[in-house]
Amino acid sequence: MPVRSTLLFILFSCYLLVSNVANAIVPVDQSNVAEEGFSGNVGISLNGQSGNKEEREYSLSSIIRYGHLANSFIFITDYNYSETNDLKDEDDFYSHLRWIRNDFFRPNVDSELFIQYEYDDIADLSSRKLAGGGVRWRYNRQSESSEINTLLGLGAFYEVEESLSNNAEVSTTRANFYAKFLYGRRTQFPFDAYLTLYYQPAVDDIKNFRAIVISGIEFKITQTLSLNVEAEVDHDSSPFTNVEETDIEYGVRMTYSF
Template sequence: MTKLGRIALTSLLAGASFQAAAIVPIDTKANPEDGWSGNVGLGLKGKSGSKDEQEYNVNFLLRNVKGERTALLLTDYNYAETNDKKDEDDLFVHGRWIENNFFRPMLDWELFAQYQYDEFDDLSSRKLAGTGVRWRFEDETENGKLHTSFGAGGFLEEEEAESTGEEDTNWRGNFYGKWVWDRNGEFPFSLYGRLYFQPVLDDLGDIRATGNGGIKFGITEDLALHVEAEVEYDSEPFDEADSTNVEYGVKLSYAFN
């Protein structure tokens, strides 16, 4: 680790409070090499005195690339207590299988499955599985390189409410856009974002949408600082849940190959 990296890391650990936030990790690596790679992030926050608080967040991204095939696993877990009373507990797990250039160059096939729960957003469980296609585009200038992808497909979803046990099963469309801009120069960084739009196919007024993104600064070759935000919208949430949730946070991530 360079001297600058050690100074930056020490300052961050000494002065920053890492907000536990259920923000789904984004794969910012556009063209990973064959083999295993990924990154892991950790957030910790605490307070003691008149009010005791503890917040924990762990997330990781694991990928395996072999030729045109990519297997990807994303997870995010958050837990928090205030005065020994749990007030946050949520988990997100997403697996994806991608066959690059399956239909033609830059047009890929995807299979995916997902599981999540959020005790304090009235979600006992959400399970889904689906498929789709993805178009990829690249544009390089002297200032950096832009990677963009657009996806379209569908999935079968089962949800269960925490408060009432109500179950809901739907076929949803799945439309998304994702972009990553890697800036070159003396102070390089990455800007990234993603937007999902998921209507119920037999009731187009029942819509779920998610947008998240952030900026990543490299501290060392493997260690990075992320500032991120996420907005989730559900037009027909369960009774005890809000239709819109906004989260933001700061985290450190370590990339491995």
């Protein structure tokens, strides 16, 4: 069996072995600038088990991009649901819309505005709504065998969170600092390794902060089909009552790009 075919077989076997892990990791757009017109990717996962344990899991994610001249629009969605023995143990949804004006301040320094909505029943989050903006600096270097992408951003947003258990509502203005790094290998066995960091302290109390780390590797199976192995650490210093401050998630995602 050719080396490439063997590698693809191993990757697909790994996907089948671990795809029953619930994957609630929000997809991260690793492109610095949207291509002209529409592009994006869609990921889906359906898992189940019957017998001593009845289990069902569903996961659907998408990244839709639209580029026109100096404008980039990015819409990200992610939905996850699972239940075990007829008891729901995961139900969360995330959506994020971002507008980027490339080179707004100077070459490679862009402006951006965004809105976001999400809920997470298990984390006692009935809804989180936020809107904000900022500035970002981007860097790209390419060669025949590799590619490096870097994004550094800062800004602020206003959010409103509502508790599912007691309907309590909390409004917060947060600063937003983030960094995205990607290393892509463009040889016989192409892959992208990426790391994304977010730090979001409340402007009136820096002890109240949210921090997110997302890392992963994307293996190209074909020109349009990829396998992503990902991990995410999400820390909220002031969650709602009876909710853990830190969540750690990992999983495998199969995506189709267009």
